[in-house]
Amino acid sequence: xxxxxxxxxxxxxxxxxxxxxxxxxxxxxxxxxxxxxxxxxxxxxxxxxxxxxxxxxxxxxxxxxxxxxxxxxxxxxxxxxxxxxxxxxxxxxxxxxxxxxxxxxxxxxxxxxxxxxxxxxxxxxxxxxxxxxxxxxxxxxxxxxxxxxxxxxxxxxxxxxxxxxxxxxxxxxxxxxxxxxxxxxxxxxxxxxxxxxxxxxxxxxxxxxxxxxxxxxxxxxxxxxxxxxxxxxxxxxxxxxxxxxxxxxxxxxxxxxxxxxxxxxxxxxxxxxxxxxxxxxxxxxxxxxxxxxxxxxxxxxxxxxxxxxxxxxxxxxxxxxxxxxxxxxxxxxxxxxxxxxxxxxxxxxxxxxxxxxxxxxxxxxxxxxxxxxxxxxxxxxxxxxxxxxxx
Numbered sequence: 001x002x003x004x005x006x007x008x009x010x011x012x013x014x015x016x017x018x019x020x021x022x023x024x025x026x027x028x029x030x031x032x033x034x035x036x037x038x039x040x041x042x043x044x045x046x047x048x049x050x051x052x053x054x055x056x057x058x059x060x061x062x063x064x065x066x067x068x069x070x071x072x073x074x075x076x077x078x079x080x081x082x083x084x085x086x087x088x089x090x091x092x093x094x095x096x097x098x099x100x101x102x103x104x105x106x107x108x109x110x111x112x113x114x115x116x117x118x119x120x121x122x123x124x125x126x127x128x129x130x131x132x133x134x135x136x137x138x139x140x141x142x143x144x145x146x147x148x149x150x151x152x153x154x155x156x157x158x159x160x161x162x163x164x165x166x167x168x169x170x171x172x173x174x175x176x177x178x179x180x181x182x183x184x185x186x187x188x189x190x191x192x193x194x195x196x197x198x199x200x201x202x203x204x205x206x207x208x209x210x211x212x213x214x215x216x217x218x219x220x221x222x223x224x225x226x227x228x229x230x231x232x233x234x235x236x237x238x239x240x241x242x243x244x245x246x247x248x249x250x251x252x253x254x255x256x257x258x259x260x261x262x263x264x265x266x267x268x269x270x271x272x273x274x275x276x277x278x279x280x281x282x283x284x285x286x287x288x289x290x291x292x293x294x295x296x297x298x299x300x301x302x303x304x305x306x307x308x309x310x311x312x313x314x315x316x317x318x319x320x321x322x323x324x325x326x327x328x329x330x331x332x333x334x335x336x337x338x339x340x341x342x343x344x345x346x347x348x349x350x351x352x353x354x355x356x357x358x359x360x361x362x363x364x365x366x367x368x369x370x371x372x373x374x375x376x377x378x379x380x381x382x383x384x385x386x387x388x389x390x391x
Contacts, residue, residue, distance in 0.1 A: 004318060004355075007294075012203060012247065027041055029042045032231065042242050045246050046240055048249060049245045049246050050249070052249035053252045055253075057180075065210060068207055068209060069209035070099075072209065074099070074101040074175055074196050075101065076225055077144075077194040077213075078092070078173060080235075081141065081194065081222055084220055089115070092106050092143075093117045093119065097152075097154075097335045098175065106118075124154055124339075125149055125154035126157075126292075132145065136168050141170065145161050145173075147174050147175065148182070151333055152293070153288045154292065155183065155289070158192070165191065174194070177209075178201060180202040181255030181259070182263060182294050182296065194212065195211070196211055204244075205244045263295040267296070269363050274300070277370060283304070284301070285300060285302075296353060296358075299350070299352075301348055302348045307348040309377055310373055319351060336349055
């Protein structure tokens, strides 16, 4: 099996697993029990990991809150910030191509009386900064725009959006789950107040993530969504999953170390795969921005091909049809639909996610598998056409 679904999730790096393993067994203490040496050791490991995560995004350690992943981080950022807003329900600005973990909390708030503006991107998936500015009103409490799209890879001008929000006194939240390890993240340069991360998108374990909160000690920024303990400054209570947090810290450190060369390698492999796919299907359509896009993510459409049959026929290749959390849905990707792509092409579009452990041989094998399936489907289509043609 050639695994090209790294934007859904990544395998845990062996070095990350090595760092985690002792905290499953030998160092198993609860980090909240600092009255004994074992608990203090676990607490030290958590704080060391907090520093590693913070360093990967240019933040201070005390600004990092550990969560169960980007979905919780997004919900905590959006719902928590809006619950902290005093007075009548306010206004939120977001975009039509955000992850469902951003859109659905916004729609939930809409059901509670909040006003929500959902901006449409251009055909490449770019959200216009001027549109963000024009959408803001005196009632705007929060703007939530992702750093890079999880389905098409288009990167947004988050620094400019953050600057606009800062000038208007509006909180800026950014979902950066897809960005960690694939592009530089600088919360200061981006002017973000809240930023969501997930370990499993960056070769760390599943079930752990983080929320960056600028001026974390200002309790007015967020109201917790859950209660029952004082962990994470009372913003996110619950016993900390030390092995996962240690793995997250190790993954962030590895990702930072590789940023100087890994994106270039991923770009090269993506270009190679695209060229080979275009040879197999001349009408191939590439989605997303041609330049400002995540390295390693390739979203393409195969006009005239039945997407369900295509996936069913694949034997040795793992790819996605839209976001993993929406797979199996009969509806086309909301991201592709927002780009103005029609139903048929959206349903025959796929995301190839190249990752850290992908090799040139993997790319060649993946291209051969796609070529085999396309040939199989085209032959089947010709046979059906001939059968239905009157003699």
